[in-house]
Amino acid sequence: MGIRLGDNQYGKAEVRLVHVNRDTDVHRIKDVNVTSQLRGELETVHTLGDNSTCLPTDTQKNTVYAKAREWGGVGAVEDFALRLARHFVDEHEYVHGARQEVHEYSWERIQTSSGPHDHAFSRKGAETRTTVVTKTGDREWVVSGFEGLSVLKSTGSEFHGYPKTRYTTLPETTDRILATDVTARWRYVGVEHDFDSTYSSVRALCLDAFARTHSLALQQTLYEMGRAVLEAHPEIAEIRFSMPNNHHFLVDLSPFGLDNPNEVFFAADRPYGKIEATVERDDAPGPGDAWKTVPGFV
Numbered sequence: 001m002g003i004r005l006g007d008n009q010y011g012k013a014e015v016r017l018v019h020v021n022r023d024t025d026v027h028r029i030k031d032v033n034v035t036s037q038l039r040g041e042l043e044t045v046h047t048l049g050d051n052s053t054c055l056p057t058d059t060q061k062n063t064v065y066a067k068a069r070e071w072g073g074v075g076a077v078e079d080f081a082l083r084l085a086r087h088f089v090d091e092h093e094y095v096h097g098a099r100q101e102v103h104e105y106s107w108e109r110i111q112t113s114s115g116p117h118d119h120a121f122s123r124k125g126a127e128t129r130t131t132v133v134t135k136t137g138d139r140e141w142v143v144s145g146f147e148g149l150s151v152l153k154s155t156g157s158e159f160h161g162y163p164k165t166r167y168t169t170l171p172e173t174t175d176r177i178l179a180t181d182v183t184a185r186w187r188y189v190g191v192e193h194d195f196d197s198t199y200s201s202v203r204a205l206c207l208d209a210f211a212r213t214h215s216l217a218l219q220q221t222l223y224e225m226g227r228a229v230l231e232a233h234p235e236i237a238e239i240r241f242s243m244p245n246n247h248h249f250l251v252d253l254s255p256f257g258l259d260n261p262n263e264v265f266f267a268a269d270r271p272y273g274k275i276e277a278t279v280e281r282d283d284a285p286g287p288g289d290a291w292k293t294v295p296g297f298v
């Protein structure tokens with residue numbers, strides 16, 4: 001019986017880094033969570049405990065902090081992840097590949113009664129910007145996205161025309177609440193982009209499509225969001241979504257002698273519909289290793 005080591009990678013997960021830009025008295029902050037993982041000559045580390053090619057996870061963590069200082073900040077999370085990946089692969093001959101995942105938490109300046117504050121911030125919702133950079137030898141891939149973008153429409157959503165079986169109880173509706181928390185991940189073609197501006201644009205396009213699509217199904221809304229993004233951004237090959245259907249059920253108020261003309265709802269937290277799809281260009285270049293270590297949805 002032969003036994004051997006399969007695919008592997010290792011590193012430090014969730015290195016929490018806050019960078020304060022103090023160039024002026026008006027500070028700017030960047031709050032990120034970095035997971036650094038490396039691949040390479042790690043066979044004998046696993047089989048013999050020979051650590052001569054094992055850059056400690058502690059060193060990877062320290063590198064994240066040191067580079068934030070040496071590079072004068074973090075910049076776009078994609079650029080930070082690419083530079084880290086290049087550092088690890090280019091500076092250590094026994095490291096052949098890297099996966100650098102960065103989540104960014106957004107803060108906005110507090111608006112005080114005497115104007116915007118120089119160094120006080122409040123957290124901007126639960127939304128997180130994400131990126132995963134994969135580097136294999138000289139090849140690099142960037143998959144970016146966001147998680148936790150919560151959206152709701154109080155009308156403009158219908159759901160009917162579905163097959164009925166003996167287990168169907170769901171009433172057809174031409175007016176319901178549509179609510180979801182969007183997780184999106186998109187794959188870039190190439191790695192030289194203005195990542196900050198594309199991120200803002202993709203987010204805005206998703207919000208716009210969600211709001212403006214008169215929805216006959218959450219699936220249709222998802223597709224319209226993806227289509228809008230791909231039409232506007234040739235640098236994006238595909239976009240994947242995972243969207244819960246956060247159900248809002250009309251409460252029966254008749255026991256209290258009241259009607260309920262779509263005003264009072266029970267916001268259920270589970271179970272929820274789980275709608276996932278990829279929207280892609282038919283002429284996009286192949287994904288290579290881009291999704292190899294990114295949890296897919298479908």
Ligand SMILES: O=c1[nH]c(=O)c2[nH]c(=O)[nH]c2[nH]1
Binds near residue numbers: 159170217219245273
């Ligand atoms: O937009 C929806 N899509 C579904 O697939 C579905 N299924 C369901 O019960 N409600 C909904 N709503």
